[in-house]
Amino acid sequence: MLKISQLHKSYPIGDSSLHVLKGIDLNVEEGEMVAIMGSSGSGKSTLLNIIGMLDEADSGEYILDGLPIKNLTEKKAAVYRNKFLGFIFQSFNLINYKNALENVALPLYYQGMKRKERQEKALFHLEKVGLAPWAKHLPKELSGGQNQRVAIARALAANPKLLLADEPTGALDTQTSHEIMDFIQQLNDEGKTILMVTHEEDIANMCKRIVRLRDGVIMEDKKIKQVRAAQYV
Amino acid sequence: MFDLDLWREIFQSINKNRTRSLLSGFTVSFAILLFTILFGIANGLQNTFTEAFGTDANNSIVIYSGRTTKAHVGLQAGRRIQFKNEDYDFILDEFGNKVQYITSRVNRNVTAAFKSEKNSYQMRAIHPEFMFIENNVIREGRYINQNDLNNKTKVAVIGKVVNDELFLKETAIGKYINLNGISFKVVGVFTDDEGDNEERIIYVPLTTAQFLYGNNDFIDYMHLTYNPKMNSDQALAFGNSITRKLKERFKVARSDQRAIRIHNKAQGTKQVDMMTFGLTVIILVIGFGTLIAGVVGISNIMIFIVKERTKEIGIRKALGATPKSIISIILIESILITAVAGYIGLLIGVGVLEWATPSLEQYFIKDPGVSNRLVIGATLVLIIAGAIAGYVPAKKASKIKPIVALRND
Numbered sequence: 001m002l003k004i005s006q007l008h009k010s011y012p013i014g015d016s017s018l019h020v021l022k023g024i025d026l027n028v029e030e031g032e033m034v035a036i037m038g039s040s041g042s043g044k045s046t047l048l049n050i051i052g053m054l055d056e057a058d059s060g061e062y063i064l065d066g067l068p069i070k071n072l073t074e075k076k077a078a079v080y081r082n083k084f085l086g087f088i089f090q091s092f093n094l095i096n097y098k099n100a101l102e103n104v105a106l107p108l109y110y111q112g113m114k115r116k117e118r119q120e121k122a123l124f125h126l127e128k129v130g131l132a133p134w135a136k137h138l139p140k141e142l143s144g145g146q147n148q149r150v151a152i153a154r155a156l157a158a159n160p161k162l163l164l165a166d167e168p169t170g171a172l173d174t175q176t177s178h179e180i181m182d183f184i185q186q187l188n189d190e191g192k193t194i195l196m197v198t199h200e201e202d203i204a205n206m207c208k209r210i211v212r213l214r215d216g217v218i219m220e221d222k223k224i225k226q227v228r229a230a231q232y233v
Numbered sequence: 234m235f236d237l238d239l240w241r242e243i244f245q246s247i248n249k250n251r252t253r254s255l256l257s258g259f260t261v262s263f264a265i266l267l268f269t270i271l272f273g274i275a276n277g278l279q280n281t282f283t284e285a286f287g288t289d290a291n292n293s294i295v296i297y298s299g300r301t302t303k304a305h306v307g308l309q310a311g312r313r314i315q316f317k318n319e320d321y322d323f324i325l326d327e328f329g330n331k332v333q334y335i336t337s338r339v340n341r342n343v344t345a346a347f348k349s350e351k352n353s354y355q356m357r358a359i360h361p362e363f364m365f366i367e368n369n370v371i372r373e374g375r376y377i378n379q380n381d382l383n384n385k386t387k388v389a390v391i392g393k394v395v396n397d398e399l400f401l402k403e404t405a406i407g408k409y410i411n412l413n414g415i416s417f418k419v420v421g422v423f424t425d426d427e428g429d430n431e432e433r434i435i436y437v438p439l440t441t442a443q444f445l446y447g448n449n450d451f452i453d454y455m456h457l458t459y460n461p462k463m464n465s466d467q468a469l470a471f472g473n474s475i476t477r478k479l480k481e482r483f484k485v486a487r488s489d490q491r492a493i494r495i496h497n498k499a500q501g502t503k504q505v506d507m508m509t510f511g512l513t514v515i516i517l518v519i520g521f522g523t524l525i526a527g528v529v530g531i532s533n534i535m536i537f538i539v540k541e542r543t544k545e546i547g548i549r550k551a552l553g554a555t556p557k558s559i560i561s562i563i564l565i566e567s568i569l570i571t572a573v574a575g576y577i578g579l580l581i582g583v584g585v586l587e588w589a590t591p592s593l594e595q596y597f598i599k600d601p602g603v604s605n606r607l608v609i610g611a612t613l614v615l616i617i618a619g620a621i622a623g624y625v626p627a628k629k630a631s632k633i634k635p636i637v638a639l640r641n642d
Contacts, residue, residue, distance in 0.1 A: 054551060054636040074631075075555045082553020093548045093639060097249035109238060110553035158553070 001193055002028040002051070002162065007060035009046055020046045021057070022216035028195065033188040033226070035204035036197045038213035044197045045166065047213070051195060052085055052164050053077045065161055082110050086155030090167035092147040094139040100126060100150045101135040107158040125153040129183065145176035152183065156192075163187065165196040169203055181206045181229035202227070239558075243566050253541075257534035258574030261618075264527030265575045265611065268520045269582025273603055275516045282505055292333070292463075293366055294472050295496045296324075296455040296479070305486035314483050314492050316452040318443075324455065327478055331471055335457035336360035339442045345435060346411040347399040354395055356412060356435045358442030366458050367425065374406045374421030381438040388441075389417035392432035396422045412437075415445060459499075465506060468499035527575075528618045535567050535626035539633075546630050547638020556631035563630050567623025568616055575615035579608060 009021040020043045028034055038044040049055035050062065053069060062069045064084060072080065086107075087093075094103045105122035113121070126132050129149040131142075139147050148168065155163055168184065169177035181203060188194050188208075196207060204210050205227045212220040247254045298314040321337045339358040344351060357363075364376045372393065381388055389410055396405050409416045417437060425431035443450055459468050472495050477487070485492040539546070546559055583603060 049636050052551070054634070054639075075557070078550060078553050078555045081551060087551050089639065093544070093551075095545050095548060097245065106549070107552040109242075110549075110555075110558070115238060154552070 001030045001032075001065060002026070002195075003061070003063040004051075005061045007047075007050065007062065008058045009043075009050065009055070010058060020216050021050075024060070024213075024216075024218060026211065026218070026221075028193065030193050031188070031191050032209060033185070033194045033207045034196065034209045034211060035207035036195065036211050036213060037199060037204050039199065042213040043216045044213050048164055048166055048195065048197045051162075052087060053081050078110075082107055082158060084161045086158065086160035086163045088148070088151050088155050088163065088165040088168045090170035092139070092144075092151045092171075094147060094150060094154075096139050099136050099138050100131060100142065100153075103139070103150055104154045104157050107154060111158060122153070122157055125157050126150070128156070129153045143176075144172050145179055148172060148176075148180050149183065152180075152187075156187070161193065163192050163194045165194065167198055168196065169198070169200070175232075177203065178229045178232040182233050185226070185229055239561060239565070242562060243569065246562070246566060247570070250538075253534070253538060254570055257531050257538075258570050258577075260530035260534070261527045261571050261574040261615070262578035262581070264523045264530070265578030265615070266582045266585075268523045268611075269579055269603055270585060271519050271523075272516055272607070273582070273586040275512055276603065279509055279512060282508065291498050291502050292458045292461050292468065293498050294457050294459060294468075294475065296457075296475065297494045297496070298454065298483075299491045299494060301485055301489055301492040303486040303489045305489070306484050308484055312492075314485065316455060318450040318452065320479070320482070321452060321455060323478075323482065324457070324475065328471070328475065331460050331463070333458040333460050334362035334365050335455065336363040336366060337439055337452040337455050338363070339439060339446075339451070339453045341413075341442070341446060343412045343435065345395065345399060347405075347408065350399045350401065352395075352398055354392075354433050354435050356437060356442070358437050358439045360439055363436070363456070364423075366456055367431075369423040369425050372422045372424050373404075374419070376421055376423070377436055377438050382440045385441045385444050386438060387415065387417045387445075388420045388438065390421040390423055390436040391419055392434045393422060393424045394429050394432040395435060410435075465499045465503035469497060469503070472497035472499065524614065524618060528571075528622045531567065531571055531619070532622040532625060535563065535623050536629065538566075539563060539626045539630040542630070543633055543638045546633050547635040550633070550635040551639065559631045559633075560627040563627035564620060564623040567626070568619035571619030571622060572612065572615050575618075576612060579611060583608075 004024055004026040007021055007024040007026075008019070010017045010019040012018075024043075024047060026047075036044045036047060046055065050057050051064075053072065056072070064080075067080075069080070094100075095106070098106070101119065101122050104125055105118045108118040108121055123132060123135060126135055129152055131146060131149055131153065134142060134146060134150075139150070142150065148171075163184075165184070169180055172180060184194060184196075185206060194207075196203075198204050205224065206229050207224070208226050209223045210220070211218055296316075298316050301308070301310050301312045301314065304310045316337070318337065321335070325332065325335065336359050341356045341358075342353055343356040344353045346352075359377060360382065361376060361378050363369075364371075369376070371390075374390070376390055377388070380386070389412065391399075391405060391410070399405075399410065400408070405419045405422055408419050410419050411417075412435065417435075423432075423436075439452075459471055463471065476493055476495055479485075479493045480487060480489065483492065546554075549559065586603070
């Protein structure tokens with residue numbers, strides 16, 4: 001599914017440069033649920049951004065579903081992101097003047113789907129996250145947990161191969177975090193591949209595999225026994 | 234290719250950010266409003282100038298004769314110069330290709346009577362071409378024609394005022410009018426939009442007047458229009474050469490200012506031309522200035538908008554928006570705001586001009602207004618201006634890296 005080898009990335013800081021990723025090797029199979037952990041500055045977000053094609057590596061190989069991701073034009077990157085990837089962010093990143101339904105429909109708009117079909121599909125996904133009755137509400141009229149569920153519905157709308165979550169529970173209280181994790185686990189049960197950046201141990205333990213980063217290298221990569229979030233809900 | 238969804242996106246964005254859109258629109262509206270009003274006022278001033286010169290042909294030259302003031306080639310000072318028909322022929326022979334219309338004139342004050350009505354008017358004896366020089370409009374009947382001149386017929390063409398004063402409720406055409414004791418048949422009534430004074434005139438054929446009032450071929454003065462293709466400098470030179478030739482012909486000293494005089498409208502035309510040119514330049518400078526200010530204003534606001542929407546654009550890109558789609562959104566939004574706001578400014582400006590027209594007349598501003606052509610032109614310019622104003626911000630927006638945009642919160 002996802003194959004990364006010898007990935008390097010550095011950022012220029014004044015005259016010198018900061019070496020953030022120092023040769024990352026990572027393979028993720030279909031249906032996996034991986035937590036990427038590490039303290040701030042360990043390079044976990046950079047790694048996720050490169051996987052999300054929001055950023056480009058300096059060297060190394062990145063193959064997504066058999067497709068080498070290298071030297072993409074902006075347009076091509078946009079198309080790939082739309083087709084292969086779904087994003088879930090810590091701060092939800094919904095468009096504040098669009099209602100829940102329109103937010104979920106946005107990736108479908110960029111796929112060139114017809115308006116009617118788009119809305120049906122968006123509504124279907126909203127229903128799936130249990131927010132169909134809130135379809136016409138703006139983000140500011142929804143709670144944090146509801147907003148994150150709208151964001152998840154949006155990430156799912158384009159039916160991506162890989163779901164990337166950047167601290168998906170970072171802005172939520174424990175109760176809501178568990179609800180969201182329960183939901184993400186259900187998605188994984190249905191077969192979605194999920195990659196998640198987090199620094200919370202209990203959230204990481206709800207995945208099936210933990211990759212620990214420190215100073216730009218992988219310290220530890222182990223499969224774990226998944227803790228089900230449902231028991232806390 | 235009409236993309237309904239794209240427009241929906243744009244309208245949603247404008248609608249959800251009404252204050253912002255209104256503010257940016259206001260700049261443009263105001264710029265166009267100012268431009269329209271300035272342009273209209275300048276047009277009004279120009280109209281005033283044009284009107285001040287009336288509808289008389291503004292390419293006319295009048296040639297007068299007088300007494301000599303200097304002795305020349307053995308001839309005394311104080312000699313009276315009298316034009317005759319042969320001088321009219323001389324001008325035509327010498328300058329035929331530069332003359333558009335020419336007429337000789339004899340003026341008399343006459344007492345005109347019809348039935349019991351009586352009044353005094355100016356009588357002008359003329360050639361038929363005078364109609365074009367004076368821009369008379371025939372309301373009924375006909376003008377003096379060549380046949381009248383050949384046969385020295387006793388016919389008269391009277392002004393509207395003469396008609397109203399003497400004929401009261403009768404039709405003048407075909408009636409006989411008594412001019413200083415001689416009956417003339419009225420063959421036409423004319424109007425002149427320069428007003429009453431120009432309509433208190435009676436025209437008769439030149440030859441008839443010469444025959445009846447002295448049986449000679451004397452001419453009081455000559456009135457001609459020069460070829461309108463000549464510019465004012467050429468026309469001035471033409472006028473000078475007429476004077477010179479006539480002075481030679483009548484053996485008048487070159488430096489004699491009284492014996493042969495001409496009044497050349499080109500003198501005034503040249504001044505008006507320069508004034509108009511100056512005015513046009515000023516209008517253009519001010520107009521472009523305001524327009525540029527408006528464009529810079531909207532460009533500024535669009536840059537601000539892009540900055541404000543950085544995060545949104547980042548989200549869109551993360552969701553698969555191509556750079557092109559980002560550019561379209563910003564660019565079309567800019568064009569739309571500029572065009573609509575500009576058009577509103579234009580309408581308000583035209584409205585203000587319409588409303589203010591009556592009270593402006595006393596300030597020498599007559600019929601201020603903008604032409605349809607200008608309105609269409611301005612609309613096109615607005616669309617182009619909107620595109621220019623939106624281009625830089627749109628380009629900037631398309632270069633936003635989603636990762637940077639999503640980080641800054």
